[in-house]
Amino acid sequence: MKLGTRHLLTLSELTPRELAALLRRASRLKSDLRSGRQHETLRRRSLVMVFQKPSTRTRVSFEIGMRQMGGHAVNLAASEMQLSRGETIEDTARTLSGYADCVMARVYEHEMIERLAAHSDIPVINGLSDMFHPCQILADLMTIKERKKKLDGLRIAWIGDGNNVCNSMIYGAALAGASVAVATPKRHAPDKDVVREARRDTEVVQTEDPNIAVKGADVVMTDTFSSIHNKGAGRAKAFLPRYQVNRKLMDKADQDAIFMHCLPAKRGQEVTADVIDGPQSAVWDEAENRLHAQKALLEALIHK
Secondary structure: OOOOOOOEOOOOOOOHHHHHHHHHHHHHHHHHHHHOOOOOOOOOOEEEEEEOOOOOHHHHHHHHHHHHOOOEEEEEEHHHOHHHHOOOHHHHHHHHHOOOOEEEEEOOOHHHHHHHHHOOOOOEEEEEOOOOOHHHHHHHHHHHHHHHOOOOOOEEEEEOOOOHHHHHHHHHHHHHOOEEEEEOOHHHOOOHHHHHHHOOOOOEEEEOOHHHHHOOOOEEEEOOOOOOOOOOOOHHHHHOOOOOEOHHHHOOOOOOOEEEEOOOOOEOOOEOHHHHOOOOEOHHHHHHHHHHHHHHHHHHHHOO
């Protein structure tokens, strides 16, 4: 398949049809891998991975994904690049465009990924920025569809910090036809522009009450509220104990609701161990599906 966009920076670049096709392809790649069938649609293709910040799932899933598809990935820590000595992101983009077929960057500021894409002749994928995490949401939607057999008409509840993952999840839900209820402290709401744009296509409820958000929800999602982007001793006071996903809160969702977390999780903070390790948790399928969803994305962006 081909995408109408050259880059994936937020998730909003996709159409509903493109999203559905990516998820179908990801499911096929997952099934084929488990049955022993190999694909080499990215043979002799190269991915450059630029990391400003630490990574487990993003690095491993992209690197192994390229290898499984016959391609090759090069890992570059930003501290080891000439970026650390003052080379501009624009010059870096032009240089990498002459070497590789695609760039995936995991950065602190979203502006950097935008500048990288604006000056690249090859596709650029946002592996995480302070504003968006589109690759995570591709895997999340794939996981929800596996568990619920559909996306359209579902109700997704987000509890906690209206962060980068939340922003992309709102875009993804709108593309998939799911409604969203977001419960956050007042000062930690998702991006206003993201909410406004998503409301053109789906219902987005904002509340400060987690009990309202989870009522009847098919999916309950959260993320850490203390990360490399957001630190500070005062943050725990803003989120705990009200925004913790625990058994009491999960019991207010639909009885067949699933729990999701992009990881890494801080057990005992945003989620309790009995929820993340419990029977409703889809967290480990969600983590595995990063591999398959990203393979589908790489194939669609690189293989023409």
